[in-house]
Amino acid sequence: MAEGEFSALGAKTAVCYLRYRGEDVVAVLDSSKHGQTAGHVLGFGGEIPIVSSVSEALELDPKVAVVGIAPRGGQLDTTLRKPITESIEAGLDVVSGLHTFLADDVELVEAAKKSGSRFWDVRYVPETKLVASGRGCETGAKTVLVTGTDCNVGKMTATVELFHEAERRGMNVSWAATGQTGIMLRERGLCIDRVIADFIGGAAEELVNFEGAGKDLVIVEGQGSLVHPGYAGVTLGLMFGVAPDCMVLAHQAGRDHVRRYDDVAMPPVADLVRLHETVMAPVKKSPVVAVALNTADLDTASAEDAVSRLRKETGLPVSDPVRSRGSAILDAIMESLS
Amino acid sequence: MAEGEFSALGAKTAVCYLRYRGEDVVAVLDSSKHGQTAGHVLGFGGEIPIVSSVSEALELDPKVAVVGIAPRGGQLDTTLRKPITESIEAGLDVVSGLHTFLADDVELVEAAKKSGSRFWDVRYVPETKLVASGRGCETGAKTVLVTGTDCNVGKMTATVELFHEAERRGMNVSWAATGQTGIMLRERGLCIDRVIADFIGGAAEELVNFEGAGKDLVIVEGQGSLVHPGYAGVTLGLMFGVAPDCMVLAHQAGRDHVRRYDDVAMPPVADLVRLHETVMAPVKKSPVVAVALNTADLDTASAEDAVSRLRKETGLPVSDPVRSRGSAILDAIMESLS
Numbered sequence: 001m002a003e004g005e006f007s008a009l010g011a012k013t014a015v016c017y018l019r020y021r022g023e024d025v026v027a028v029l030d031s032s033k034h035g036q037t038a039g040h041v042l043g044f045g046g047e048i049p050i051v052s053s054v055s056e057a058l059e060l061d062p063k064v065a066v067v068g069i070a071p072r073g074g075q076l077d078t079t080l081r082k083p084i085t086e087s088i089e090a091g092l093d094v095v096s097g098l099h100t101f102l103a104d105d106v107e108l109v110e111a112a113k114k115s116g117s118r119f120w121d122v123r124y125v126p127e128t129k130l131v132a133s134g135r136g137c138e139t140g141a142k143t144v145l146v147t148g149t150d151c152n153v154g155k156m157t158a159t160v161e162l163f164h165e166a167e168r169r170g171m172n173v174s175w176a177a178t179g180q181t182g183i184m185l186r187e188r189g190l191c192i193d194r195v196i197a198d199f200i201g202g203a204a205e206e207l208v209n210f211e212g213a214g215k216d217l218v219i220v221e222g223q224g225s226l227v228h229p230g231y232a233g234v235t236l237g238l239m240f241g242v243a244p245d246c247m248v249l250a251h252q253a254g255r256d257h258v259r260r261y262d263d264v265a266m267p268p269v270a271d272l273v274r275l276h277e278t279v280m281a282p283v284k285k286s287p288v289v290a291v292a293l294n295t296a297d298l299d300t301a302s303a304e305d306a307v308s309r310l311r312k313e314t315g316l317p318v319s320d321p322v323r324s325r326g327s328a329i330l331d332a333i334m335e336s337l338s
Numbered sequence: 339m340a341e342g343e344f345s346a347l348g349a350k351t352a353v354c355y356l357r358y359r360g361e362d363v364v365a366v367l368d369s370s371k372h373g374q375t376a377g378h379v380l381g382f383g384g385e386i387p388i389v390s391s392v393s394e395a396l397e398l399d400p401k402v403a404v405v406g407i408a409p410r411g412g413q414l415d416t417t418l419r420k421p422i423t424e425s426i427e428a429g430l431d432v433v434s435g436l437h438t439f440l441a442d443d444v445e446l447v448e449a450a451k452k453s454g455s456r457f458w459d460v461r462y463v464p465e466t467k468l469v470a471s472g473r474g475c476e477t478g479a480k481t482v483l484v485t486g487t488d489c490n491v492g493k494m495t496a497t498v499e500l501f502h503e504a505e506r507r508g509m510n511v512s513w514a515a516t517g518q519t520g521i522m523l524r525e526r527g528l529c530i531d532r533v534i535a536d537f538i539g540g541a542a543e544e545l546v547n548f549e550g551a552g553k554d555l556v557i558v559e560g561q562g563s564l565v566h567p568g569y570a571g572v573t574l575g576l577m578f579g580v581a582p583d584c585m586v587l588a589h590q591a592g593r594d595h596v597r598r599y600d601d602v603a604m605p606p607v608a609d610l611v612r613l614h615e616t617v618m619a620p621v622k623k624s625p626v627v628a629v630a631l632n633t634a635d636l637d638t639a640s641a642e643d644a645v646s647r648l649r650k651e652t653g654l655p656v657s658d659p660v661r662s663r664g665s666a667i668l669d670a671i672m673e674s675l676s
Contacts, residue, residue, distance in 0.1 A: 099467060099536070125578065128415065131435060134567030134599050197538050198437070198531040200571040224575075227620035229472030233538040233575020240567045258620075261472050267620055279617060282565035282596075284604055 001083045003069040006030035006285055008042050008296055011189040013097060013154055015070025018045040020160055020185050026060040027051045028068070029083055039080025056084035067096040086107065090325065091115040097122045097180025099194070113261040120139060121192040123185045125203070132201025134283050141174075141212035142337050146292065147222035147235065147242035149272050153252040154294035156182045158321040158329070159221040162248070165326035166217060175221040176211040178204070178238065192223055194221055194235045204241025217337075220244065226275060229261055236279065243284040246336045247276055252294040253306040270314045281296065288331040311313040339408040340422045344388065346380050346509055346634055349581040350490055351435060351511050351519040352406025356383040356486055358523050365389045367408070371462045392424035395433050405434040408518065414438040422446065429453040435460045437532070442543040444602055460521045461529040463541070470539025474581025479512075479550035482676050483582035484630065485560035485573065492632035496659040496667070497559040500586070503556060503664035513557040514549040516542070516576065520559045530561055531572045538572060542578025542579025549638035555675075558582065564613060567599055574617065582621040584674045585614055586667055591644035608652045628655040628670040638640040 002011035006028055018025055018038055022045050028038055031052035038045025038249045049056045054065070071077055076098055077085075079176040084102070087094055088111045094102060101121040102108050112119065137143045146162070148155040159175055159182070166173040177189025195203040204220075211218045220242050224231030239247075239283035251269055267275070271287045280286045293310055295303035301319060319328040340349035344366055345565045356363055356376055360383050366376055369390035376383025389395045390511055392403070403425035413435055414422075417615050422440070425432055425450045431442060440446050440457040448459065475481045484500070486493040497513055497520070504511040515527025523656035533541040542558075562569030577585075588606055596602040605613070611626045618624045631648055641658060648656045657666040 099534075131568035134602055160522050193534075193536040195535050196437075196531075197533050197572045197575065198536050198569060201568050229578045229581070229621050230469035230539050231536060232578050233571040233573075234535045235571075236564075236574045237571020239537065240570050243567070264472055264621055275616065277611065279564070283567050283602055338341070 001029045001065055001080070001087075003030055003079050003083060004032050005069045006033055006041060011069050013066070013184065015042060015072055015165040016156060016181045017066060017068065018042065018048070019157070021138050022046070022048065022191045027057040029054065029057060034160060044257045048275045053338065054083050054090060058090055062092060062228065063092045063094045066184065067094070067098060070097060076105065086110060088112050088115055091117055091119045093120070095120045095122065095184055097184065097191075099123060105116045105284060122180050123194045125191055128195065130198050130199060130202030130204050130206060131156070132205045132241045133148035133278060134243060136241070136284065137208040137212040137218060138203060139209055139212035139215070141215045141218050142217045143208055143212065143218045143220060143242055143244045144246055145222055145239060145242050146221045146248045146250055147239065148225055149227070149251035149269065150252065150255055151228060151231065151264060152259060153250045153255065154273045154292060154321070155222045155250045156294075157294070158248060158250045158292035158326070161321040162330055162333070164220050169330070173215040174211040175278050176207050176218055178223050182221045192238050193231065197233065197237070198229045200237025205262050208242050222250070225258070226279060227264065227272070228258055229264060239276075239280055240283050243273050244286050244335070246282070246287050246289045246333060248290050248333065249276060249288050250274055251296065251309075251310070253298060253303070261314065268313065269310060273314055273316065277286050283313065287336060288316065289336040290319065290329040292321045292329055293318050295320045295323065305319030339367045339370055339403055339418070339425075340391060341417050341421060342370050343407045344371055344379060349407050349479060351404070351408055351522065353380060354408065354494060354519045356380065356386070360384070360386065364400050365395040366394065366514045384675060388490065391427060394655070396428055403430045403431070404522065405436060406413065409668060411474060414443065416424060420587060423449060424654060426453055426455045427635045429455055431458070433458045433522060435522065437461060451650050458637045460518050461532045463529055463532045466533065466537050466541050466544065468537060468540030468544060470579045472544045472581060473621065474579070475546040475550040477547055477550035477553070478557050479553045480559060481546055481550065481556045481558060481580055483558045483560055483577060483580050483590055484586045485577065485614060486563055486588035487565070487607065488563045488593055489569065491564060491583055491588050491593060492630060492634075493560045493588045495632070496586060496588050496630035496664070497557050498523065498555050499598060499659040500668055500671070501663035503668045504557070506667050507668070510554040511557065512549040512553045512555070512610050513634070514559060515547050516545070516561050530576050531569065535571065535575070538575025539579030540617065542576045546580050554570065560588070563596070563604065565605065565610070566596055566616060567602060575616055577614075578621050582624050584671060585618070585624055585626045586628050586630050586671065587611055587614060587626050588630040588632065589648070591636060591641070591648075606630045607648060611652055611654065625674060626654065627674040628657065628667040630659045630667055631656050633658045633661065
């Protein structure tokens with residue numbers, strides 16, 4: 001369900017779900033692109049049809065309706081309420097990453113009682129009152145945090161690509177999902193931005209210790225950005241809770257302002273590399289070992305050009321983890337950890 | 339109620355309450371110091387007696403029992419449950435800054451129903467889903483954030499001293515309470531470390547806009563520390579939400595590690611000054627204009643020596659806001675804002 005927002009750079013949850021769990025998808029809902037296919041809009045997703053209503057989707061026999069967009073602040077707005085209600089009335093289970101929980105909405109709960117629908121509010125976090133120790137993962141696993149210069153630059157995508165590449169290399173690896181889309185894909189995780197502020201670090205520490213059990217490496221999905229006016233607290237709390245052995249910095253080529261904050265210019269990426277290392281240092285010496293550059297909206301030549309320029313600027317390995325399947329970045333991680 | 343912890347450097351809430359609202363206090367509860375006076379233990383608080391039980395305190399006709407200690411993680415432990423229960427049974431109202439709410443405790447609620455006691459859980463925060471704009475206070479008031487190098491270094495004390503000094507100078511000033519003790523003293527405010535992580539900045543922004551209405555200056559109590567493994571997310575979220583015009587850095591003389599984190603060495607204060615300015619810069623150019631040095635556990639000569647050494651190290655005005663009543667620090671703030 002990506003009403004009005006289905007595009008390569010919008011509807012993040014829907015797009016990532018299609019990228020990594022596309023085999024589970026029977027239809028995308030966006031009446032503004034009705035009749036097109038996912039493949040046509042995204043360049044992947046093949047013949048999965050885009051439908052204009054839940055009733056049209058029902059002909060394809062779905063079992064689950066996934067909320068594929070993430071409105072600012074995570075509210076349940078009218079655009080979303082209609083297809084969610086229709087899905088529930090049709091007996092579909094509903095997965096939602098909204099801050100507003102479906103399970104707290106009296107109308108939706110009543111409708112679900114009648115139809116037998118179940119809800120998974122992926123942002124729901126169990127109450128935790130653990131303050132971070134600063135020691136991060138203590139299972140023996142090494143940890144990498146994929147942090148980013150902004151929201152929606154590809155932290156989760158880089159994390160998943162690195163995980164898949166590590167699996168292809170036969171490594172004993174796990175990944176920790178910390179945001180709504182990642183949790184849906186992973187079918188577990190902890191929505192770190194939903195934790196009470198005092199316990200962000202403690203929750204992150206619990207998560208890496210869970211994912212680190214019996215593993216050699218845990219790749220942790222970062223959240224927000226150290227320069228994001230709204231979400232930087234989440235970012236730093238997660239950094240200190242994970243206390244990673246090294247970091248990868250995700251960035252989108254051409255992003256010159258923090259998204260939705262025209263007043264906040266994006267500092268040069270090289271400065272942001274130093275900022276992350278400087279801020280992290282009092283708790284843990286953790287180098288940024290590579291930049292994961294999102295070039296999704298560039299053609300091949302422009303993408304190569306952007307990668308090469310950022311390599312020069314930062315002196316680090318730079319690579320688009322989708323185009324390169326995470327290979328060069330994982331090399332940099334393994335070299336740093338060895 | 340400061341059972342087992344009443345001293346100049348412990349029982350922070352009790353000590354601050356005595357310092358700034360001592361005229362409202364009839365007794366301090368700490369059986370380990372039974373028979374002594376607040377003045378004897380703290381150097382202020384005069385003849386206020388230290389009692390060993392709630393029943394002993396009742397002879398002095400109290401109306402309200404204040405939880406004066408803040409156990410790590412804010413839990414309601416057995417040491418606290420006993421005097422709280424006795425207070426409720428005696429019909430006292432109870433004020434608590436614990437993370438665990440009295441109003442959520444079935445036993446305590448039942449007892450209060452019988453006796454008529456009322457609870458004020460000062461950490462309770464109304465649900466907010468506001469993401470920070472990055473613009474901070476927009477009422478026309480200037481803002482100063484009193485941030486710190488660690489927990490329990492004197493951020494709240496510095497804030498209150500600066501507020502009192504500004505009032506003595508006839509300024510049109512307010513202060514924003516962001517932690518449990520400050521909120522008790524101010525009788526309003528917002529417990530920023532209790533907000534859901536995504537909304538730390540938004541809540542801080544709301545608070546400064548509330549306190550800034552009709553004022554020329556708002557002094558904001560900081561929380562945690564940028565180098566605190568557990569609480570740094572709160573600190574940074576508050577910094578970006580307030581987007582202050584300038585900052586004061588609170589520090590305790592001799593603090594060479596983050597409290598309760600023996601592995602985390604305190605960086606030099608001069609480095610921390612730079613760190614705050616560097617981290618703040620992408621959202622707002624905000625200089626650290628002075629250091630508020632807590633010298634509570636030093637004699638006068640040692641205190642003067644510590645102040646003078648830190649002045650040399652940082653090149654900034656340094657002053658103990660309690661000994662100097664905030665005067666030199668307020669001068670530095672006003673010079674920066676002019």
